[in-house]
Amino acid sequence: MSNFKSLPGFREFYPEDFAERRFLFQVWRQVARRFSFQEFDGPVLESLELFKAKSGDEIESQLFCFEDKGDREVSLRPELTPTLARMVAARANSLKRPIKWFSIGDNFRYERTQKGRLRCFTQLNADILGEAGPAAELELISLLIQLIQGFGLGQDDFFIRLSDRNLWMLYLEAQGFQEEAPKILEIVDKWERMPEEVAREKLSAIAGERGEGLQASITAFLKVGNLAELSAAFEAVSSGADVGEALQARVDDWSTLLDGFESMGLAGFVEMDLSIVRGLAYYTGFVFEAFDRAKSNRAIAGGGRYNNLIKKMGGPDMPAVGFGMGDVVLADILKERGIMPKFVDTVDAYMVIGGEAERAVALADANALRQSGFSVDYPFKNSGFGKQFKAASASGARVALIYGSEELEKGVVKLRDLNDRSEEDVPRERLMLALRDRLS
RNA sequence: GUGGUUAUAGCUCAGUUGGUUAGAGCACCGGUUUGUGGUAUCGGGGGUCGCGGGUUCGAAUCCCGUUAGCCACCCCA
CATH class of the missing domain: 3.30.930.10 (Bira Bifunctional Protein; Domain 2)
Known part of the structure; x- marks a missing residue:
């Protein structure tokens, strides 16, 4: 510590x-x-005089004030x-x-x-x-x-x-x-x-x-x-x-x-x-x-x-x-009153990546999707699908994009809706549209 | 500025009349199932017990000081 x-x-x-x-x-x-x-x-920092002029000299005791390197009496603003x-x-x-x-x-x-x-x-x-x-x-x-x-x-x-x-x-x-x-x-x-x-x-x-x-x-x-x-x-x-x-x-x-x-x-x-x-x-x-x-x-x-x-x-x-x-x-x-919403910084999509070959494809899509305005996240290291789906859930993503060997072979991405658990194969060139539909 | 109160892991807390190497749950990291996610299982990291001094063979535990948090007063632009 x-x-x-x-x-x-x-x-x-x-x-x-x-x-x-x-x-x-x-x-x-x-x-x-x-x-x-x-x-x-x-400005966050002002001359001390500004605040004294408004509120009187007594205010100084409650101010965050000091002398700067140019010998100016200054204060962080209290209001x-x-x-x-x-x-x-x-x-x-x-x-x-x-x-x-x-x-x-x-x-x-x-x-x-x-x-x-x-x-x-x-x-x-x-x-x-x-x-x-x-x-x-x-x-x-x-x-x-x-x-x-x-x-x-x-x-x-x-x-x-x-x-x-x-x-x-x-x-x-x-x-x-x-x-x-x-x-x-x-x-x-x-x-x-x-x-x-x-x-x-x-x-x-x-x-x-x-x-x-x-x-x-x-x-x-x-x-x-x-x-x-x-x-x-x-x-x-x-x-x-x-x-x-x-x-x-x-x-x-x-x-x-x-x-x-x-x-x-x-x-x-x-x-x-x-x-x-x-x-x-x-x-x-x-x-x-x-x-x-x-x-x-x-x-x-x-x-x-x-x-x-x-x-x-x-x-x-x-x-x-x-x-x-x-x-x-x-x-x-x-x-x-319990009305402060609970917040998670969520993303639109989380990528599940099978291996090195699949990663190259996923990275290409990740960058393209991000440039188009989608928020996308993916794991840095290769790991089992189970672990990656856990990470996908934790990320708050609405959909998981699955880049596995089967998908790679077929030229598709499997789009899994993490809410209703439905899945569909989407050709890579249609990915952006399919994702937009799913998120709307 | 005045008074009260608290301080042990990132969080919530245990810790016996002072007695070996300070614990749990959650969280975090890693492994079990070589393609499917909230609640499974095993393991791991992480603490000079706020800090400093004192008493004692020995202090998280007792005493003093100090710092910080919380609460109230003062004040509130």
Whole structure:
């Protein structure tokens, strides 16, 4: 055994593992293409500053960063969004809108590994840029739903929690907490994991003697599950600034979006759940996460609107919404439910070869068949027919092509169907056609 | 970063109160039937028992350290 090991949090993909990976990517690409998203990619290594610019200096502790030989501070990418923002910003004026892009690539985070979290993971990223209205959210979230449905998961298996940082801002503003809102949202993000006393303490530190009332109003807001409950919640707190107009516009957006899901027949997948605010302050509107209904896993995917980021990264003012979906949690879920297909790298035909004279003929056919697009395999060494048929079975081939002395004499190849065990002699010049028929 | 837990063959695991050369099943390779395949039979290769130190006449087994895996917290772009 070698003394060399792979680094912590980095995976190796043996052929059977890689087949699962390829399956995930295939489904992702197929579905993304159905939605007319275009695939792109960026550098895996970027300047450290790029990520700090988006997320702040604290991010460095979780980055795979180092100094390169040219004394540049660099980092493996922990996410794709800053790269995407830069790429879009660079050609913002010439890109046809809406911009619908996706990417499948490896990302790196220097963190302690645990279930569903590694140091190198693959993420599907999908973003829509240049559209400020909820049509973008509708398109993106319906893509997200089909991406998961593509693996055979349905309404009973997963759902989307839809929330809105705008509503939270308005709600807090209505209570006179406009400036304190970002800090309050940080607390809301951790609400479920935080004992009530701790929450009260923290809110009091921000809102003084109004902390207790704020805690009650947050608790009420978290229970909102539809638009009627939403307006009721606002009516109950209307003591601060008048947000009536902005609220109405926002409610209209919600209606448009929810109606859209209804039209698409996807309403059963989406739940209004204001407990999702997502920790990142750069989200500016709708935010959402996809969850296993069993809830035993981490979020399958998460995203939201980030209208200020492109400008912050040096680009023009451009609205954007996007999400990321990792391969680790998704693969875990598929395996838990036993719907990860078992894969064998199969071939169309496996050759059974009698001896040296027969081998010369078989090699000629093997090369010709391969050039024509068939996948063909054959044993390197001469051995008994019994052994070769075992190998043929193990290869997953649909048919065995038998090159024996009898066949050689007659100028034919015996074609054996390994499923129904039927056999037929085929003249060598007709082999390609016969094989095509048999495989179709 | 904090805490818990585990570590024996490629995989799943045995291994007695510390006692000779560390085992099994599966997988892999080879032979039995000199032209017919999932489950037959015989054989083979493969392990410094995660690594390092200590206790002991003797350590896979006991003690300490360390690394790695797993799990939870923190964080989650």
